[in-house]
Amino acid sequence: MSLTPTPxxxxxxxxxxxxxxxxxxxxxxxxxxxxIRLHGRVYDGAGDPVPDALVEVWQTGPDGAVPQVxxxxxxxxxxxxxxxxxxxxxxxxxxxxxxxxxxxxxxGAPYFALTVFxxxxxxxxxxxAYLPGAAPAELAALEAVPDDRGFVFDIRLQGxxxxxxxxxxxx
Amino acid sequence: MTSSDSAxxxxxxxxxxxxxxxxxxxxxxxxxxxxxxxxPRLDYPPYRSSILRxxxxxxxxxxxxxxxxxxxxxxxxxxxxLESDLTVQHRGEPVGERMVVTGxxxxxxxxxxxxxxxxxxxxxxxxxxxxxxxxxxxxxDPNFTGMGRCLTDDDGRYRFTTIKPGPYPWRNHHNAWRxxxxxxxxxxxxxxxxxxxxxxxxGDPLFALDPIYQSIVDPAARDRLVAxxxxxxxxxxxxxxxxxxxxxxxxxxxxxxxDEQ
Numbered sequence: 001m002s003l004t005p006t007p008x009x010x011x012x013x014x015x016x017x018x019x020x021x022x023x024x025x026x027x028x029x030x031x032x033x034x035x036i037r038l039h040g041r042v043y044d045g046a047g048d049p050v051p052d053a054l055v056e057v058w059q060t061g062p063d064g065a066v067p068q069v070x071x072x073x074x075x076x077x078x079x080x081x082x083x084x085x086x087x088x089x090x091x092x093x094x095x096x097x098x099x100x101x102x103x104x105x106x107x108g109a110p111y112f113a114l115t116v117f118x119x120x121x122x123x124x125x126x127x128x129a130y131l132p133g134a135a136p137a138e139l140a141a142l143e144a145v146p147d148d149r150g151f152v153f154d155i156r157l158q159g160x161x162x163x164x165x166x167x168x169x170x171x
Numbered sequence: 172m173t174s175s176d177s178a179x180x181x182x183x184x185x186x187x188x189x190x191x192x193x194x195x196x197x198x199x200x201x202x203x204x205x206x207x208x209x210x211p212r213l214d215y216p217p218y219r220s221s222i223l224r225x226x227x228x229x230x231x232x233x234x235x236x237x238x239x240x241x242x243x244x245x246x247x248x249x250x251x252x253l254e255s256d257l258t259v260q261h262r263g264e265p266v267g268e269r270m271v272v273t274g275x276x277x278x279x280x281x282x283x284x285x286x287x288x289x290x291x292x293x294x295x296x297x298x299x300x301x302x303x304x305x306x307x308x309x310x311x312d313p314n315f316t317g318m319g320r321c322l323t324d325d326d327g328r329y330r331f332t333t334i335k336p337g338p339y340p341w342r343n344h345h346n347a348w349r350x351x352x353x354x355x356x357x358x359x360x361x362x363x364x365x366x367x368x369x370x371x372x373x374g375d376p377l378f379a380l381d382p383i384y385q386s387i388v389d390p391a392a393r394d395r396l397v398a399x400x401x402x403x404x405x406x407x408x409x410x411x412x413x414x415x416x417x418x419x420x421x422x423x424x425x426x427x428x429x430d431e432q
Binding site: 007008014016017058059067069081083101104108162 | 209210211212213215218220221222223224225226227228230231232233234235236237238239240241242243244245246247248249250277279280281288290291292294300301302304305316317318320354356362363365366367368369383384386387392393395396417418419420421423
């Protein structure tokens with residue numbers, strides 16, 4: 001049996017009082033020694049920052065295991081759930097405090113799985129932010145850039161340097 | 172406000188653009204299963220804000236791997252059961268038509284999505300959001316925030332008690348009004364099943380005029396966003412009832428025993 005999926009719709013302009021929550025972008029407290037920052041800007045096709053986007057991250061921890069524990073909405077400061085959510089600010093900037101993702105040897109290169117939502121964007125977009133030097137050749141454009149506290153990954157919705165967005169094949 | 176938000180066009184102009192796209196879709200060659208669109212178009216110029224915010228390249232096909240084959244886990248710790256009733260979040264009763272909306276979340280194979288997070292947000296009965304960007308001069312309701320959460324049960328069912336939202340004006344074009352809707356955010360069993368969408372109400376006269384709803388160009392596909400009035404959900408002297416089922420995309424992961432219990 002194969003059912004037709006329910007269509008998506010834009011997240012619209014009014015999600016800010018509903019989807020963000022306290023601690024949403026802090027998968028780990030920023031003061032923790034191993035904490036890194038994953039951040040970047042979301043841009044539109046004119047190169048202007050998108051101040052009303054929402055970015056979600058889903059990732060493994062440094063050990064490469066996929067977290068399967070509750071607590072993303074009510075963080076306890078100790079449990080790494082692997083999920084976070086960040087609204088862009090008025091300069092289009094999003095940021096997460098998180099851990100470096102690892103990969104089990106059988107599971108390919110480590111990456112941050114990202115979902116992008118925005119007013120004006122009619123359906124969510126998926127992409128991956130790979131650690132520098134870790135992406136397979138065909139996805140080399142999706143490598144994050146290192147900075148002093150972690151990684152930078154800008155998201156360009158449209159234009160010459162448009163981010164490579166992904167669709168996931170069915171077998 | 173960016174220039175793409177400017178209210179330059181009339182409803183007649185927007186409606187003509189919508190009709191032209193619809194005619195083009197109806198005339199597509201080999202109309203049938205393969206040619207049927209089931210998702211919104213990202214490039215849909217009648218929705219002015221989409222013009223600079225849609226990718227122009229087709230998405231890259233990849234095999235999902237690693238973390239993409241799994242979804243975040245949410246539990247009783249994350250969601251208070253009271254969060255599913257949007258009418259009890261303040262001291263008094265909110266204004267408007269009390270209603271229940273319920274349905275099942277399943278994957279593309281019809282399997283229930285169990286113990287997973289559903290979030291909703293919406294305008295109040297007068298069509299006003301509690302959001303500083305909403306400048307619509309309708310009354311705010313001190314007894315209504317318009318945000319709720321719940322976890323699906325073991326059969327994939329969600330249930331919210333809320334107030335029927337009103338239609339509201341927006342700035343896509345002159346005299347633009349959105350049909351009444353409730354925003355839904357849903358997680359699946361896998362990262363790739365993530366869905367954010369909007370649920371609408373049957374028979375809304377604004378459907379034909381709304382470029383966001385019409386961005387799903389296939390009539391049968393956009394009809395999947397319309398709830399059904401269900402008198403079996405309606406409760407005596409308390410609330411009207413609507414039913415709306417949500418189907419996520421197909422699963423990639425092997426079905427484990429835990430999912431079949």
